[in-house]
Amino acid sequence: MSIPRFMFGKRNLWSNPLKIKGSLPYQTLRNYSKKSKESPSFSMTVPEATKYLRALSVSVPFDGSYVLSVGLRTRRGLPPVRGKVLFPHPFLEAPKLCVFAVGDAEREALQHGATYAGGENLVQKVLAGEIEFSKCLAHPNAAHLLPQVAKILGPKHLLPTTKRGTIVEEVGPAVEAAMKMTDYRETNGVINVPVGKLNYDDKLLQDNVEALLNSIRSHISKLSTKVKVSIKNTHLFASNTISLPLPYK
Secondary structure, X not given: OOOOHHXXXXXXXXXXXXXXXXXXXXXXXXXXXXXXXXXXXXXXXXXXXXXXXHHHOOOOOOOOEEEEEEEEEOOOOXXXXXXXXXXXXXXXXXXXXXXXXXXXXXXXHHHOOOOEEEOHXXXXXXXXXXXXXXEEEEOHHHHHHHHHHHHXXXXXXXXXXXXXXXXXXXXXXXXXXXHHOEEEEOEOOEEEEEEEEOOOOHHHHHHHHHHHHHHHHHHHHOOXXXXXXXXXXXXXXXXXXXXXEXXXX
């Protein structure tokens, strides 16, 4: 195999290709880049993607899940996109919910399905690491206790705040909604959320995919930022498999 001539002499591609505008390598790379932008992007429908992902997941020793990966056009420094979605076909187990409240609000939280509820006693359990939970709410009558657990719940994105709507007056309805809805949060411009089990029918899976995308679009449209945030691409993957592109944007 002969070595290309452009690799010798003053037109060495590896020195600085951006300065060699008259050389063949620069023109070739520019043409390839132009053609890649003009060519339509490859994508699959949900039924097509699930057919391949199921085949790749045959050897998985447990009941895996489909995960939707949503890439965003955003900029560093903007607040992360986060929200909640109510799937039309729920599949996840009920989360462990913690509610900081006292008195009637505490009893109401437990009656509507909260895993833990309380005031100062609950703070001590959190500080001691005796309990674990995936969601957290608070009633205004116990909001003064939150600074004590801020260093523990803050890094886990579990600290209740008024801005996020997790400090609520009506504890009962808020607990019921939190038990049914799935939270999502952008990390480095990507949102990854499970959308169904591997044994799900394609129609059920597609309904969940569209519900998540509609929720993300709705949240993005309400952002008060000068930079417009939008969905760049979507991919579907399963447990221990590759990701396949979907046409949703």
